[in-house]
Amino acid sequence: MPTEPHAVEKGTSLRKDAWRRLRKNRLAIAGAAIILVMIAVSLVTPWIAPYSYQAQDLELGAASPSREHWLGTDRLGRDLLTRLLYGGRVSLMVGFAATAVSLLVGVTYGAAAGFLGGRTDALMMRVVDILYALPFTLFVIILMVFFGRNIVLLFMAIGAVQWLTMARIVRAQVMSLRQQEFIEASIAMGFTKPRILFRHLIPNALGPIIVYTTLTIPNVMLIEAFLSFLGLGVQPPMSSWGLLIKEGVDTMEEYPWLLLFPSIVLSLTLFSLNFLGDGLRDALDPTSAKD
Amino acid sequence: MLRFLSKRILEFVPVLFVICTITFFLIRLAPGGPFDAEKSVTPEVRRNLEAHYHMDAPLAQQYWDYLIRLSHGDLGPSFKKESRSVNEWIALRFPVSLELGAYAILVALGVGLAAGVFASLKPNTWRDHMPMTLAMAGICIPNFVLGPLLVLLFSLQLHWLPVSGWTGPADKILPAFTLGASYAAYIARLSRGGMLEILTKDFIRTARAKGLSERVVVLRHALRGGLQPVVAFLGPALAGLLSGSFVVETIFQVPGLGREFVQAAFNRDYTMIMGTVLFYAALILVFNLLVDLALAWLDPRIRHAH
Numbered sequence: 011m012p013t014e015p016h017a018v019e020k021g022t023s024l025r026k027d028a029w030r031r032l033r034k035n036r037l038a039i040a041g042a043a044i045i046l047v048m049i050a051v052s053l054v055t056p057w058i059a060p061y062s063y064q065a066q067d068l069e070l071g072a073a074s075p076s077r078e079h080w081l082g083t084d085r086l087g088r089d090l091l092t093r094l095l096y097g098g099r100v101s102l103m104v105g106f107a108a109t110a111v112s113l114l115v116g117v118t119y120g121a122a123a124g125f126l127g128g129r130t131d132a133l134m135m136r137v138v139d140i141l142y143a144l145p146f147t148l149f150v151i152i153l154m155v156f157f158g159r160n161i162v163l164l165f166m167a168i169g170a171v172q173w174l175t176m177a178r179i180v181r182a183q184v185m186s187l188r189q190q191e192f193i194e195a196s197i198a199m200g201f202t203k204p205r206i207l208f209r210h211l212i213p214n215a216l217g218p219i220i221v222y223t224t225l226t227i228p229n230v231m232l233i234e235a236f237l238s239f240l241g242l243g244v245q246p247p248m249s250s251w252g253l254l255i256k257e258g259v260d261t262m263e264e265y266p267w268l269l270l271f272p273s274i275v276l277s278l279t280l281f282s283l284n285f286l287g288d289g290l291r292d293a294l295d296p297t298s299a300k301d
Numbered sequence: 302m303l304r305f306l307s308k309r310i311l312e313f314v315p316v317l318f319v320i321c322t323i324t325f326f327l328i329r330l331a332p333g334g335p336f337d338a339e340k341s342v343t344p345e346v347r348r349n350l351e352a353h354y355h356m357d358a359p360l361a362q363q364y365w366d367y368l369i370r371l372s373h374g375d376l377g378p379s380f381k382k383e384s385r386s387v388n389e390w391i392a393l394r395f396p397v398s399l400e401l402g403a404y405a406i407l408v409a410l411g412v413g414l415a416a417g418v419f420a421s422l423k424p425n426t427w428r429d430h431m432p433m434t435l436a437m438a439g440i441c442i443p444n445f446v447l448g449p450l451l452v453l454l455f456s457l458q459l460h461w462l463p464v465s466g467w468t469g470p471a472d473k474i475l476p477a478f479t480l481g482a483s484y485a486a487y488i489a490r491l492s493r494g495g496m497l498e499i500l501t502k503d504f505i506r507t508a509r510a511k512g513l514s515e516r517v518v519v520l521r522h523a524l525r526g527g528l529q530p531v532v533a534f535l536g537p538a539l540a541g542l543l544s545g546s547f548v549v550e551t552i553f554q555v556p557g558l559g560r561e562f563v564q565a566a567f568n569r570d571y572t573m574i575m576g577t578v579l580f581y582a583a584l585i586l587v588f589n590l591l592v593d594l595a596l597a598w599l600d601p602r603i604r605h606a607h
Binding site: 139140142143144145147148149151152153155156157228232235236239240252255256258259262263266269273276277280281284285 | 319320324327332438440441443445446449452453540551552562567574578582585586589
């Protein structure tokens with residue numbers, strides 16, 4: 011293809027440019043670093059966790075932080091640090107998996123609607139409008155109560171309600187790109203529709219997609235934590251940050267550290283992801299950057 | 302205008318119909334039923350119960366009956382709390398959620414707008430960074446973390462405010478603040494962004510060139526345009542504030558509709574679930590319509606497009 015090398019070269023320079031801008035944003039870089047450390051730690055949790063996540067020490071009960079238990083223990087004598095580590099695995103996994111579901115559905119749907127246009131587009135967007143009116147928190151609660159509280163369903167349910175905005179963003183991008191000459195050129199060259207869609211339209215809409223994805227992850231983690239808090243998400247003895255916060259709330263009067271540490275970890279993660287998302291937006295979309 | 306309004310309101314019907322259908326079949330086809338938890342129920346009693354609520358009829362028949370009843374605005378009897386109908390339960394519980402939501406909106410708008418406009422006046426100085434960092438904290442600290450922490454501080458440590466309840470005015474401070482905090486944060490960010498964009502416009506330069514005071518420029522000229530992103534956000538936010546306070550109502554034991562819904566879901570109280578979902582969906586639709594009207598009022602270009 012005569013167009014290929016040119017496109018690649020252009021893409022690289024844009025990426026370099028964005029990376030240069032992102033690097034200057036210290037908060038975003040710090041956020042990215044924290045997230046990377048958290049991912050790394052969750053990957054090796056089974057090998058570095060000081061105890062088993064369900065190991066109880068009933069005689070010890072709830073103890074404040076000490077040398078044996080750095081962050082203290084809960085009422086059943088379970089090590090809080092260990093439970094935080096395992097909870098992080100669950101929370102991050104739900105965050106990434108549910109976001110992946112919403113990414114896949116949202117990008118495909120939005121791109122298809124924007125690309126096909128006309129009546130198909132109108133119909134597809136009508137469906138999105140209707141789903142927007144669905145009180146989705148209620149919907150997720152119904153799903154979790156009625157279909158059992160397992161983790162796969164949890165991220166399917168969250169992903170299923172999170173793709174709507176993504177679909178709208180991608181559709182708007184594709185519609186504006188479709189008017190441009192390079193798409194006309196590829197139509198004229200007789201490329202198939204899927205090829206134009208996946209090779210030419212979606213890669214060029216990647217900036218907003220990346221930004222919105224980064225901002226979806228903290229949202230999803232919040233929903234997971236919220237569901238676990240209501241007793242609808244992850245079930246004990248497994249652990250997730252939402253569940254730990256709920257357990258902490260139940261005993262916050264006597265053992266405040268059980269509420270404080272999980273709250274700090276969850277908030278820190280959400281902070282990092284949001285700062286990273288903001289930084290990426292400024293880096294990838296210079297027109298919206300602060301001046 | 303009237304035609305636009307009636308067209309929009311007519312559009313509600315198919316949307317509500319689809320939501321009604323999805324919810325109905327979702328909860329009916331799911332395993333379990335409203336009378337599962339009652340262990341003492343003998344097969345005969347169970348049959349009688351099901352006959353009483355017409356749950357022995359074919360599902361399509363039940364669905365049709367529900368639609369007929371719904372078209373008269375009747376949401377049916379509650380399966381689990383038989384003392385009242387679903388309509389009456391909503392009428393009893395929703396005003397509480399509404400009151401809590403109203404206080405939260407006051408907090409969100411008051412704090413959020415003040416912080417956002419303040420930050421936009423001196424961008425990229427400490428007067429911008431400080432409120433924006435706080436706003437980020439407001440977004441990143443979930444309300445089920447903020448609420449208990451506030452209780453820990455103001456109720457259990459300082460003994461200034463009650464831990465929970467919903468009777469006196471003092472009861473309402475912590476729930477309202479907990480619910481409003483994250484919305485205040487979003488509003489602060491949105492109003493800052495909106496104001497920054499407007500303040501670079503030519504008409505603002507003209508206003509300044511005329512020698513108007515900065516106060517008049519900001520309050521009379523910039524605010525109207527700068528608030529558009531906030532108004533667009535308010536539609537879903539209002540519906541969320543008025544309805545989505547499940548957690549806050551649970552933490553502070555506020556007898557509102559959110560808490561009622563969570564209980565209904567746990568109890569598999571079919572009619573209560575259906576009624577609440579439909580009620581909230583209608584609420585979201587109405588608020589989105591109100592927002593579109595408000596946006597048209599704020600921006601003459603949209604107004605004349607209709």
